[in-house]
Amino acid sequence: MRNLKSLARKNRPSFAHLMVLIIGLLMTGWVVGCTQGEEEPQADPQTDPEESDTAEDPPLEVITSISILADLVENVAGDRVSVDYLVPLGEEPEEYEPTPSDFQKLSEADLFFINGYHLETWLDQVSQNISEGRIVATAEGGPTIPLEGSNIPDPHLWLDPLLVKNYYVEAITEALIELDPEGKEVYQERAEAFKEALVELDAWIETKLSEVEDPHRVVITSENCFKYFGDAYDFYVEGIWEINAPEEGTPQQIAKIIDLVNDKDVPAVFVESTINPQYMEQVSEETGTTIGGQVYSDDLGPEGSGACTYIDMMKTNTRVFADALSP
Numbered sequence: 001m002r003n004l005k006s007l008a009r010k011n012r013p014s015f016a017h018l019m020v021l022i023i024g025l026l027m028t029g030w031v032v033g034c035t036q037g038e039e040e041p042q043a044d045p046q047t048d049p050e051e052s053d054t055a056e057d058p059p060l061e062v063i064t065s066i067s068i069l070a071d072l073v074e075n076v077a078g079d080r081v082s083v084d085y086l087v088p089l090g091e092e093p094e095e096y097e098p099t100p101s102d103f104q105k106l107s108e109a110d111l112f113f114i115n116g117y118h119l120e121t122w123l124d125q126v127s128q129n130i131s132e133g134r135i136v137a138t139a140e141g142g143p144t145i146p147l148e149g150s151n152i153p154d155p156h157l158w159l160d161p162l163l164v165k166n167y168y169v170e171a172i173t174e175a176l177i178e179l180d181p182e183g184k185e186v187y188q189e190r191a192e193a194f195k196e197a198l199v200e201l202d203a204w205i206e207t208k209l210s211e212v213e214d215p216h217r218v219v220i221t222s223e224n225c226f227k228y229f230g231d232a233y234d235f236y237v238e239g240i241w242e243i244n245a246p247e248e249g250t251p252q253q254i255a256k257i258i259d260l261v262n263d264k265d266v267p268a269v270f271v272e273s274t275i276n277p278q279y280m281e282q283v284s285e286e287t288g289t290t291i292g293g294q295v296y297s298d299d300l301g302p303e304g305s306g307a308c309t310y311i312d313m314m315k316t317n318t319r320v321f322a323d324a325l326s327p
């Protein structure tokens with residue numbers, strides 16, 4: 001931005017300059033939106049506190065466990081905070097192994113937003129690096145559906161946008177205001193706007209999924225992670241396994257889902273962006289049911305995926321389900 005401004009000040013820009021400027025701005029916005037958290041925000045020398053003493057550096061350093069939470073925080077906080085996340089795109093949060101750089105990031109962070117409900121099975125490994133009062137479990141307090149055959153809540157509440165609105169956004173806004181009271185109005189205004197967008201998203205999903213008729217309202221994924229989504233939009237959901245864990249995709253689990261797909265005559269099954277598709281490919285081969293596409297459950301998508309924000313990821317999932325399951 002600064003370079004472009006000074007360039008514009010020096011010369012009256014030609015049409016070609018203007019086009020370059022506009023394209024540059026569009027690309028910058030897009031790239032930042034899609035890669036947030038992947039790179040250290042300090043990597044840009046213009047915002048590196050070592051290189052510059054401008055007052056533009058964000059006052060708060062926020063870390064989240066997963067990329068989805070980072071987008072929720074950005075929606076509420078805008079540029080008052082710098083946000084980074086720990087679990088890289090494409091990795092299962094339930095089986096993540098924290099790295100030395102994660103410990104470093106957390107020791108410098110003002111807040112650490114986690115999902116809670118045991119999604120972050122590795123929390124004990126990193127929790128000494130940040131004081132307890134700075135760890136905020138954004139899903140906890142929300143109504144839960146237990147994992148099958150257990151009292152433990154399924155942690156994937158974010159797959160229902162109204163639970164995001166009522167619990168995650170509330171928890172994030174409250175924690176930001178507590179730490180940065182001067183930003184209260186900004187956080188509240190942005191949170192309200194984001195909540196409206198989530199209500200619209202919910203209505204959009206509902207309408208889009210009305211294309212899918214009753215016997216086909218079935219979502220089968222590798223991890224049975226769409227329970228809250230299924231509850232919100234009246235879909236039957238099932239997975240090869242209940243929750244990501246080291247012994248997932250056993251022959252017994254695969255046999256069970258093959259029986260279910262055959263019994264229910266399921267038109268399509270789905271693979272998740274964080275999971276090796278080999279398990280679902282086996283189900284597909286042995287039942288003749290197609291793989292309806294890739295969906296995002298535990299992470300956002302990379303640049304160009306159409307799923308690099310929470311809202312886009314939910315829309316992408318919905319389109320994939322509707323296209324594969326409607327007649």
Ligand SMILES: [Zn+2]
Nearest residue numbers: 223225244298
């Ligand atoms: Zn998961």
